[in-house]
Amino acid sequence: MAKRIDLLWIYAILFIMFLYGPVLLMPVFALNDGTFATFPLKGFTLKNFSAMAANTSMILAFQNSLRIAVSVAVLSTALGIPAALALSRFRLPGGAGVQSFMMLPLVIPSIVIAVALLVILLKILGIQLSLWTVASGHVLICLPFCMSVLMSRLEGFDPALEEASGDLGCTPWQTFWRLTFPLALPGVISSLLMGFIISFDEFVISFFLSGTETTLPVYLFSQLRFPNKLPGVLALGSLILVGSTVLVIAAEVIRKRGAASSNPGDL
Amino acid sequence: MTSDTPIIELRDIVKRFGSLTVLRDIDFDIRQGEFFSLLGASGCGKTTLLRILAGIEQPSEGSLLIDGQPMAGVPANRRPTNMVFQSYAIFPHLNVEENIGYGLRNMRLTRPEAQARVAEAISLVKLDGLATRNAHQLSGGQRQRVALARALVCRPKVLLLDEPLSALDKKLREEMQLELRALQRTVGITFVFVTHDQEEALTLSDRIAIMAEGRVLQLDTPRGLYEGPQNRRVAEFVGTMNLIPGRAHGAVLDAGALGRFEGTAMGSASGGEGFLALRPEKLRLATGGGKLSGTVSEAAYLGDRIHYRVTVPGLAAPLAVSVNNLQDGAGFALGAGVGVDWDAGAGLILGP
Numbered sequence: 001m002a003k004r005i006d007l008l009w010i011y012a013i014l015f016i017m018f019l020y021g022p023v024l025l026m027p028v029f030a031l032n033d034g035t036f037a038t039f040p041l042k043g044f045t046l047k048n049f050s051a052m053a054a055n056t057s058m059i060l061a062f063q064n065s066l067r068i069a070v071s072v073a074v075l076s077t078a079l080g081i082p083a084a085l086a087l088s089r090f091r092l093p094g095g096a097g098v099q100s101f102m103m104l105p106l107v108i109p110s111i112v113i114a115v116a117l118l119v120i121l122l123k124i125l126g127i128q129l130s131l132w133t134v135a136s137g138h139v140l141i142c143l144p145f146c147m148s149v150l151m152s153r154l155e156g157f158d159p160a161l162e163e164a165s166g167d168l169g170c171t172p173w174q175t176f177w178r179l180t181f182p183l184a185l186p187g188v189i190s191s192l193l194m195g196f197i198i199s200f201d202e203f204v205i206s207f208f209l210s211g212t213e214t215t216l217p218v219y220l221f222s223q224l225r226f227p228n229k230l231p232g233v234l235a236l237g238s239l240i241l242v243g244s245t246v247l248v249i250a251a252e253v254i255r256k257r258g259a260a261s262s263n264p265g266d267l
Numbered sequence: 268m269t270s271d272t273p274i275i276e277l278r279d280i281v282k283r284f285g286s287l288t289v290l291r292d293i294d295f296d297i298r299q300g301e302f303f304s305l306l307g308a309s310g311c312g313k314t315t316l317l318r319i320l321a322g323i324e325q326p327s328e329g330s331l332l333i334d335g336q337p338m339a340g341v342p343a344n345r346r347p348t349n350m351v352f353q354s355y356a357i358f359p360h361l362n363v364e365e366n367i368g369y370g371l372r373n374m375r376l377t378r379p380e381a382q383a384r385v386a387e388a389i390s391l392v393k394l395d396g397l398a399t400r401n402a403h404q405l406s407g408g409q410r411q412r413v414a415l416a417r418a419l420v421c422r423p424k425v426l427l428l429d430e431p432l433s434a435l436d437k438k439l440r441e442e443m444q445l446e447l448r449a450l451q452r453t454v455g456i457t458f459v460f461v462t463h464d465q466e467e468a469l470t471l472s473d474r475i476a477i478m479a480e481g482r483v484l485q486l487d488t489p490r491g492l493y494e495g496p497q498n499r500r501v502a503e504f505v506g507t508m509n510l511i512p513g514r515a516h517g518a519v520l521d522a523g524a525l526g527r528f529e530g531t532a533m534g535s536a537s538g539g540e541g542f543l544a545l546r547p548e549k550l551r552l553a554t555g556g557g558k559l560s561g562t563v564s565e566a567a568y569l570g571d572r573i574h575y576r577v578t579v580p581g582l583a584a585p586l587a588v589s590v591n592n593l594q595d596g597a598g599f600a601l602g603a604g605v606g607v608d609w610d611a612g613a614g615l616i617l618g619p
Contacts, residue, residue: 161356168417168418170373178369
């Protein structure tokens, strides 16, 4: 018995190292005083971080990414709520088909979506590439994620709650704002965070659909061609790593709190 | 408070879900101020009927009037009814006070008026001191009281209750039964109560509609149902009933080798297969004589009374006999030969 537990421990440690080791090396090299990301480390420095403040094109890309990610999060959540409500509340004719259809962007390679969107935007609609085209592409891939987060939340509560609200004199619209939305709020917040993170990270669609302005992942990729820019990229990566970790932890805490407040004991 | 004025009029209601007909020929009135129960096994359509009254479901055919007003096309939020749901449906994000005041927000009330009505409702259901308690901190009985207060505070013309006591333990359930009855007398509102528990329905109701397979089998007072069941299914559903099979000829049942018995003919029992129905407490046991004879196969001493099972040769099921403890001090031993007798008027002749 003891031997088996030991083996499991070793497996678990190897697993975690494999998952997070490379990621954790990034801040180590970012703080290293040297151009090449190799051992042995040369010395401690913060100059890679301080250099970022002076890098205007990077800051611009960061602002673009932030703006896109916020709009995409809000837009895909706003679009996801009615879709999730319709699919979880009503037995729609062909509801299962509609649902799989809306989940399709999850399984289509993003390069296929990117190329298809590029052709549609440029050749068929004749729209100039801009941050707007990037954002609309992001909404397309975020929507299925936001919808599934919202649906799992909406399916969790007793249908009698909404019936009771109607019975107590609320119109469906009032029921939504007084009952459904407050109860779905943890799901709404998770959906916003999910949309934000996916959009902020996204590379392929941004790469194809961005015009003259660029997003942070695309900017980072363009910098990798120059070896002397690598420490700066590592520093930026470290900051993003910290930011994403904080966001994910916040999302999980909110989700757990929501789950606790809406499962009142039995029934 | 009960008057003969109907508050609810159901006219030839039919409800279908796809190809499945769950309600048919529903046609009766519920009177102003009465405690009315819909009693039946699960799947008999009683909850669907209640949901039609509430406006959550629409009937496929027929019409419904509440307080003289046709309800076709009137949504749940504009009906003079309120419902206590089986799961109570307490809003988990609101506290007791906010739950109870939920429906008042949709009425044109001033803040002090609304607060006064919430406070009144809280004391009516004995939740004093719990106004700011969160929904998830409440016990089953308290949740039930919140659900009741939340519905009553809107002052509906009809209160609809969907098995509100089924989730409570036995002791609490009996306590709540008495309270519910007292509450109904206090507020004077018509209660329509759905239950599968015949004892509960008998205890609480002014009148009961017994339902099976989407139809009303019989609608009567508790006494009327117990003393005068119109058919075998009602007789078996309400209380315990001994049934002796045979051929019914008007007020006489020919039970073959067991003999011919007289009784009161009920419903449409004539010329065909029928039953003589006898309540356990209407039977008497003696060491000999009587209309039937058998042996005691089971005896349960309950203090105030003794329940016997008497096996009669020629009868598939043993007869249940309930004997008042005053009547027979010592009782009968297991295996004792006994005669079973009853008054001529005690038996009912029922159709199949």
